[in-house]
Amino acid sequence: MNAPAPALPAERDADVLVIGAGPAGLHAAFYAAWRGLNVTVLDARHEPGGQLTALYPDRRVYDVPGLPATPAADVIAALVRQLDGLPVRLRPGTLARTLEPDGDGWRVGTTGADGPRTFRTGAVILAAGLGALLPREARVPGTHPDVRTDVPDPARLAGRRVLIVGGVPQATRAALELAQAGAQVTLTHRRAGFRGSPAELDALSEAGRSGQLTVLAPAVLLNVTPTGAALTVDGQPRDVPADTVLILNGYLPDLNPLQSWPLQWQGEYVPDGPDGRTALPGVFVVGDLAASGQDFKLISVGLAQAAVAANHAAHHVRPELRVRPGHSSEKRLS
Ligand SMILES: Cc1cc2nc3c(=O)[nH]c(=O)nc-3n(C[C@H](O)[C@H](O)[C@H](O)COP(=O)(O)OP(=O)(O)OC[C@H]3O[C@@H](n4cnc5c(N)ncnc54)[C@H](O)[C@@H]3O)c2cc1C
Numbered sequence: 001m002n003a004p005a006p007a008l009p010a011e012r013d014a015d016v017l018v019i020g021a022g023p024a025g026l027h028a029a030f031y032a033a034w035r036g037l038n039v040t041v042l043d044a045r046h047e048p049g050g051q052l053t054a055l056y057p058d059r060r061v062y063d064v065p066g067l068p069a070t071p072a073a074d075v076i077a078a079l080v081r082q083l084d085g086l087p088v089r090l091r092p093g094t095l096a097r098t099l100e101p102d103g104d105g106w107r108v109g110t111t112g113a114d115g116p117r118t119f120r121t122g123a124v125i126l127a128a129g130l131g132a133l134l135p136r137e138a139r140v141p142g143t144h145p146d147v148r149t150d151v152p153d154p155a156r157l158a159g160r161r162v163l164i165v166g167g168v169p170q171a172t173r174a175a176l177e178l179a180q181a182g183a184q185v186t187l188t189h190r191r192a193g194f195r196g197s198p199a200e201l202d203a204l205s206e207a208g209r210s211g212q213l214t215v216l217a218p219a220v221l222l223n224v225t226p227t228g229a230a231l232t233v234d235g236q237p238r239d240v241p242a243d244t245v246l247i248l249n250g251y252l253p254d255l256n257p258l259q260s261w262p263l264q265w266q267g268e269y270v271p272d273g274p275d276g277r278t279a280l281p282g283v284f285v286v287g288d289l290a291a292s293g294q295d296f297k298l299i300s301v302g303l304a305q306a307a308v309a310a311n312h313a314a315h316h317v318r319p320e321l322r323v324r325p326g327h328s329s330e331k332r333l334s
Pocket residue numbers: 019020021022023024025042043044045049050051052055056060061062063064094095096097127128129130131132133134254257258286287288289297298299300302
């Protein structure tokens with residue numbers, strides 16, 4: 001049986017802090033926790049999955065071993081499911097900004113919904129991909145008291161009139177979730193089609209037909225007003241009253257928060273040794289951010305790097321643990 005994770009030293013928040021909850025970060029978290037370490041995973045986004053859930057959750061991925069033709073969101077769901085029962089804490093909505101030595105470990109400063117925080121850890125695994133995936137700015141003329149680029153907790157918008165602007169999967173999902181939570185939703189996009197999984201698109205058509213929400217597309221958002229927004233639908237002007245306007249245009253990666261860390265950056269990459277080590281002891285890098293991957297920005301490559309780096313990180317934090325993990329098939333979870 002796998003030994004339960006030993007108690008953390010009192011001064012530490014985690015044995016291993018993983019920055020980035022994309023596929024590489026999730027698998028690194030799995031492996032470090034499987035080896036018996038306490039793991040915390042930070043991500044700037046409010047859900048795990050990195051590029052897969054932010055940029056293409058609805059598209060099928062064909063080259064992840066063992067998961068043929070699987071929607072990207074389901075690849076992530078499987079990686080998250082694999083953390084069940086392991087000592088892994090996910091901290092979504094948390095942006096890593098600073099790194100300072102802390103005895104034989106590290107201190108990572110973050111900002112997020114809970115305000116600034118410091119995480120003290122024995123090792124850091126950087127799985128930051130292309131950078132923090134932050135919502136694209138809303139550039140809409142006019143003023144409205146509640147324009148957002150993220151989706152608040154659906155319960156907070158129950159009973160409110162919500163205009164959602166965008167054709168990305170996040171917009172489709174938000175429309176469905178908010179309508180379900182009791183918001184009066186209007187979804188609009190400049191094109192006729194929306195993106196989403198087949199099930200979500202079916203649900204959207206059904207919700208539009210049944211009047212659970214209103215779909216206006218193709219339509220052009222002209223400007224927001226203090227009480228809603230002005231659109232043109234089929235060439236005709238239309239005012240849509242709204243208490244909240246969500247402009248959901250997808251995400252843009254931002255590496256700036258990490259680029260001041262002394263990692264001997266090569267452009268947008270962090271140089272790594274064969275075991276995932278960076279220039280800083282106890283700081284490892286995996287996935288798209290690792291220079292060794294070169295042109296192979298692939299989920300499968302990141303997963304392999306994660307397995308290697310996490311086992312080296314485990315040995316770094318607890319030298320009594322061998323680097324080699326042995327075979328999982330010879331162990332059992334309690
Ligand atoms: C449209 C598209 C299609 C693709 N299709 C395929 C495919 O079919 N097969 C394939 O193998 N690959 C595909 N890829 C590539 C694949 O998505 C990437 O290789 C993979 O996502 C890299 O994983 P990662 O964990 O290294 O980084 P990411 O997925 O980029 O995750 C990094 C995470 O780190 C977070 N982060 C970054 N900086 C910080 C910070 N300072 N603080 C907190 N969080 C931070 C980000 O918010 C993000 O969530 C595709 C990519 C795109 C864009």
